[in-house]
Amino acid sequence: MSASTLLQKFGWRRLSRLEIVQLVSLTIIAIVVVSPLIILVVASLKPDRFAILADMGSMRAFWVDDPTLNNYREILSFDGALPFGRYLVNSVFILLTTVTGGLLINSMAAFVLAWGQMRGRAVILSVLIALYIIPQESIVMPLLVLVNKLGMSDGFSAQILPWMASPIYIFLFYQFFKQVPKDIVEAARMDGASLFRIYWSIFVPLSLPVMATVTILLGIDMWNQYLWPMLVTQSDYARPISVAIAGFFGQDTVFWNTAMAASVLMMVPVLVFYLFFQKWFMNSFAGAVKG
């Protein structure tokens, strides 16, 4: 039996040259993208930082002789020397609270701007859009002074409240709400529905795609936040995992073993979430790029 007959028997076909080039290229790209993740996971299973350093830069970085979960055991406590359980819970709490509050506040603001009856809505919208170009870093100092004066530092509120509302998310909701036919709003008004009732019963259910986009974008933002929580947290109490991981990188010592284990722990929730909601992720980024 010739090779081509064998391929046909299994329903395969000969690949064209272009397809072979594409396949090889994609395989190489996949290896390049996945390699650091493999090294990360493998390193997190090595017994100590010395073993990781000795293997770094060679093919041994991809292999572990005696895998151990000790690094995970060391960091997965709630009140030990490295309370990563606590940091992880802190991060999840900050993310969930900010995203939930963010969805409500941004959508409500957008609804009022789109369908409210107050004067000056167009001006407010223009100012909001203008605010979008101000980078976060430039408002950090005044915000820090404000947070300290309000006695909110080293707590959760300082990490949640400043980031709930955002011009970009208000604008995303606004764009969507503006497309809802006027007749629907008029009909609801004639039925005696209040503005809040119209928002809650009609617009919220309609805006699930935007809600998903904002959840994903704001969620990723919050999960990866570093500068702000680093500035406002002082103790373990409200420290998120992103800041805590930096604690493994010292002046002249890097605890690669625990840093790698903590990085895996920080990555896992995002990966799991991504695998389940892949389609939403794609749509969110496509939507955000298109505006």
Next chain:
Amino acid sequence: MLKSGFLGKRLLIVAALAAATAATLPAEAKTKITMMHQGTADWVQTYKQVAAEFEAANPDYEVELIYAPHDSYNEKLGAAITAKQLPDIIELDAPFLANYAWSKYVVPISPYIDPAILADMTASNVAQGTYPIDNKLYAIGLADSSIVLYGNRKYLEQIGARIPTGVDDAWTREELEAVMAKLAKVDGVKWPLDLFRGYGIKSEWVTYAFSTVLQSMGCDLIDRKTWKATGTLDSEPCVKATKMLQDWAKAGMVVPQSAGTNQFYAAGNPAALAMGGHWFYAEAQKTMGDNIVVMPLPKFGDKAVSPNGTWIWAITSAAKNPEAAGKFLSYFLASKTLRDQARSQSAYPGLKSFAASSPLYAPGGAMAVAFDQADKTAVARPPHPAYPTITVAFMEAMDTIFNGGDPKKALNKAARKIDEEIEDNAGYPPFGTK
């Protein structure tokens, strides 16, 4: 009767209010001490423990620790300064002390520290904490730092190299280059020397390590009397020193930046020598055991020079009760808990009593030569408020030079950048006038 009854009621109300107020206030307010620090998780845990021990021994005091990861510490400290919320005690990197002292963020520390601890400081520790304008001590540390030359014993014995035992018989530049040339031909040696370029081009390591080569060859980052870099940093000895480093890199004699920082002890030991910090010993020893030789830094020019300086502690001008801050710092530096942690990390001693109880650095210890070197050859990085600019300018110059750029031009550019920064600040008076 009516009047006295009315008065009685009022007195009763006042008494009740006073009692209620007293009940809501603590019997005696505690003295609060705030301390900002960096460090890895093990150090953070140690600081917490020392603070708890201090509070147990001094029930009238309360210590609040403010933490920032090492790589973001300066941002956090800068934010605290801008927000006018400096804590009582801060940790700072020694070469940046002059900047903080000139800006009046920190105060002379001697009046607040236990005299026994002050007397216990090594000369190098005093040097790293002293502000040159008033020659007063502004910061103190349990530890200090240095760089030594690590060698692979097997390789060195194979080529029959002379192994120096102390600062006085350190290799000269010629000896080092001859050894490197021989090592390059040994089986298994890919690079004769690791200069730890793998720490990166924007790492303080660049200034910490390579400024000693410049100083050994007769120049410096800046003239320490006139505080001008032009004419010093771009002088002939500095050009010669950096050209030497460039030639080594060009000839493939030193580990490239992309190869990381583990080539001395990685499988097969591709690097034969390593000009590394004291902290590198623990990493290398874990893998190489007795195959490491610890040697003093080579005498590249007329004199031997080694670096010093690490993270040290200062009391800020914002401290309302500097005596309390000094009391805690004195307790902190003498603490057994802190010293045990420092010893476990091979910390380089900055206090004589700590050195005596650190077998690694005591006479006969594997790193004794490093401790001996600090006493005889340590030179602090320039104690000037413009140091943040000096170090960045030098890092940029070294990056250009290692990548094949003209050393004279690169150093001249760095020198001009430093001088411009100093001129922009009117010379940072009284620097340049004293």
